[in-house]
Amino acid sequence: MKRISVLGPGTFSEESAHHFLGAVPHQLIPCKLIADVFQAVVSGRADLGVIPIENTLEGSVSQHLDWLVHEVDLPIQAEWVYPITMNLIGRAGPLEGIREVLSHPVALGQCREFLRARLPRAEVIPVGSTSEGARQVRERASETGLAAIGSAASAALYGLDILAGHIEDHPDNATRFVLVGPEPLVLSRPGRSKTSLLVTLPADFPGALHQVLSVFARKQVNLVRIESRPTRKRLGNYFFFIDVDSPLSAQPMPEALAELDSLGCSVRVLGSYLSHGV
């Protein structure tokens, strides 16, 4: 039985956990905060944790990426891209009466246009997860004018109605989730191989990043994402998150990493795993 820590219950992270594991017997460990999701895995209470790391509309969930780099050393074991549909949920009534909308900040960001056009006077309140918003709406039962943004499952979990569906600002809205944990995970689902690297340049000089990128170009390794994040050591110092669509063990990856090493770059492998979804 795999124990999986997730934001939850009733979140998109929970739905992702079920999707990842499929028929593999698993038990969920619901957590209020993403920090608790990581901690559960680090402490051994969970075998794996589900971490949302990027959204089509909102970009990277920087706080979660930073946890992966600075706070824990847990390899990525799998990735999937989940098409996300957002709903306005609450107690049945006219939308005009809604004065507070609660949800996860990334979810609120995915519905910015809907909120601006349909609920311009409502106060937007960030909470720890989409389902936490629904839970608070349910708990504040005596108050009117409250709504949450989240999944249909969270509405069902807390006995609330769907007041408006498909309220995300783009039909291709999707979130990239990764599964992190110390042990390699074999899932029977087909997918494409990816490797995530954290590269630090030896020094800041003209063309430094160009040199790194040209190693991948010469070795014909396809980059699928590059993003910089502060090292937190000095202002203006950055790590580069680089995802490539190749397994770590396959040629020419070992050669590319050896070349980066000879350039003086430090490279940390964040994971080599199968990715599936959109």
Ligand SMILES: O=C(O)C(=O)C[C@]1(C(=O)O)C=C[C@@H](O)C=C1
């Ligand atoms: O609150 C949830 O339902 C989550 O699983 C978190 C989260 C996120 O952090 O991006 C996951 C998917 C959606 O993009 C919105 C929120």
